Amino acid sequence: MALFKKILIANRREIAVRVIRACRALGIPSVAVYSEVDRASLHVRKADEAYALGPAAAAESYLNVGKILDAAKRAGADAIHPGYGFLSENAKFAQACADAGIKFIGPTAASMDMMGSKTRARQHMGVAGVPFVPGTSRGLESAEEGVQVAEKIGYPIMLKAAAGGGGKGMRLVHTRAELKEALEGARSEAQRSFGDAEVYIEKAIINPRHIEMQVLADEHGSTVYLGERECSIQRRHQKVLEEAPSPIVDSDMRRRMGEVALRVAQAAGYTNAGTIEFLVDAEKNFYFLEMNTRLQVEHPVTELTTGLDLVHLQIRIAAGERLPFRQEDVVIRGHAIECRIYAEDPDNNFFPSPGKITLLLLPSGPGIRRDSGMYEGWTVPIDYDPLLAKLIGYGTDRQQATARLIRALNEYFVGGIKTNMLLFRRILNDPDFQAAKLDTGYLDRLLKRKQDSTGVDGKGAELAAIAAGLFALLDPSTALNGAAGGTKLEAAMASQWKQAGREEGLR
Numbered sequence: 001m002a003l004f005k006k007i008l009i010a011n012r013r014e015i016a017v018r019v020i021r022a023c024r025a026l027g028i029p030s031v032a033v034y035s036e037v038d039r040a041s042l043h044v045r046k047a048d049e050a051y052a053l054g055p056a057a058a059a060e061s062y063l064n065v066g067k068i069l070d071a072a073k074r075a076g077a078d079a080i081h082p083g084y085g086f087l088s089e090n091a092k093f094a095q096a097c098a099d100a101g102i103k104f105i106g107p108t109a110a111s112m113d114m115m116g117s118k119t120r121a122r123q124h125m126g127v128a129g130v131p132f133v134p135g136t137s138r139g140l141e142s143a144e145e146g147v148q149v150a151e152k153i154g155y156p157i158m159l160k161a162a163a164g165g166g167g168k169g170m171r172l173v174h175t176r177a178e179l180k181e182a183l184e185g186a187r188s189e190a191q192r193s194f195g196d197a198e199v200y201i202e203k204a205i206i207n208p209r210h211i212e213m214q215v216l217a218d219e220h221g222s223t224v225y226l227g228e229r230e231c232s233i234q235r236r237h238q239k240v241l242e243e244a245p246s247p248i249v250d251s252d253m254r255r256r257m258g259e260v261a262l263r264v265a266q267a268a269g270y271t272n273a274g275t276i277e278f279l280v281d282a283e284k285n286f287y288f289l290e291m292n293t294r295l296q297v298e299h300p301v302t303e304l305t306t307g308l309d310l311v312h313l314q315i316r317i318a319a320g321e322r323l324p325f326r327q328e329d330v331v332i333r334g335h336a337i338e339c340r341i342y343a344e345d346p347d348n349n350f351f352p353s354p355g356k357i358t359l360l361l362l363p364s365g366p367g368i369r370r371d372s373g374m375y376e377g378w379t380v381p382i383d384y385d386p387l388l389a390k391l392i393g394y395g396t397d398r399q400q401a402t403a404r405l406i407r408a409l410n411e412y413f414v415g416g417i418k419t420n421m422l423l424f425r426r427i428l429n430d431p432d433f434q435a436a437k438l439d440t441g442y443l444d445r446l447l448k449r450k451q452d453s454t455g456v457d458g459k460g461a462e463l464a465a466i467a468a469g470l471f472a473l474l475d476p477s478t479a480l481n482g483a484a485g486g487t488k489l490e491a492a493m494a495s496q497w498k499q500a501g502r503e504e505g506l507r
């Protein structure tokens, strides 16, 4: 009757904690694995059991297939959840799990392989009638071939690595004169990054939106879409803030995108949770970009707007259960926005800012969800991606979700390290964000504008501090007036200035 005897989580920090929570809720014992620097990590504390993998280097720990399978065998785990990143999209790992008789909670190695190469994916999607950006569906043989294709589809064009992702091996080319050099650059970067120099051409979409569709597929042929996420707010191919639903997608567009996403998933023989990424142009035409064959960082915004627990469903699907609902049962309700809190220094080019968390004040209250991998006293290691936590605001509409998130960000305090938290106040208060004028160039434009210290108007913050001091003086309930009023007023004002100074220091 039990879904699994025990689940090992081949990951760390917030996503490991997220999966452990799902295991707990389902009554399944959880097993953590950790590297030397993660001995005291939150996921290790929360799991029922924990196994050491080895040194911090990912190749000797979270990317080491042999060590992870060995830990699973020792623990008696019959399933592995890979989280995101690390081995989550590694077809060889999925196959190695299958060969070891351990259920990989995700798609099959064959589905991953199909999506692992963009040219292969484009070939399959062409057959399935999925719209994608015009271009080639195989690697370029020469610069001359590139020039010919580019003349046909028209500049600007995009050169992309077939094995690529995250913008590596990608070049925007405006004219024929630039093409040869760009192709050489893209090829060598692709070879260096992926060990595969295959590069192909797409027509470039200028300032697209990035919108993705969540799907779930069981192992009995039933596939559903769970609505889209707007992920246009990113910097250097790293997402910063995501929301569901997308402000520009109406129910008709959602249905059309969803049906395309189902076709993609079915063409890949897909099972479990997956995401189909689209580029959307200014006229709201959408084009298949790629499929992510894992649970994504931003899955909570879909959970909040659908009321579903995606990790719970992933586990049930992996155990061979049927999806417990049909497409027509999926209802999108309300609006959710996620902020990715990174240990990085916005004043120093967003460089990672590891160190000890000396003070942690946590937000809560209506419409707030926090998925976190940190705790007070924990030292953030330098060795991995600097994501600390995700703060998600939910409301009946976008405006309420935004207001709740701003309120919660004001309650949230992470002391001892630098974080990107003030950036979110800037975004959420920005008129363009509030008007949903978003595309993949949005954040760079915002960051180029002259910024002040507080995320709101600098002079305004100063005035607010003074006004707070005056209110404190005039309000009898604060008992600041009277004989000792002068000194108490000074204290109240000093504390306001301290708050402003603290925020200044956190910038």
Ligand code: MV4
Residues within 6 Å of the ligand: 133, 158, 165, 166, 167, 170, 202, 203, 204, 205, 206, 208, 209, 210, 232, 234, 237, 279, 289, 440
């Ligand atoms: C594009 C594009 C415009 N036209 N393809 C960047 C990462 C990779 N996954 C795909 N990317 C893009 N592909 C065509 N034909 C613009 C981008 C792009 C982008 C896409 C999604 C999210 C952020 C982005 C930032 C810059 C460029």
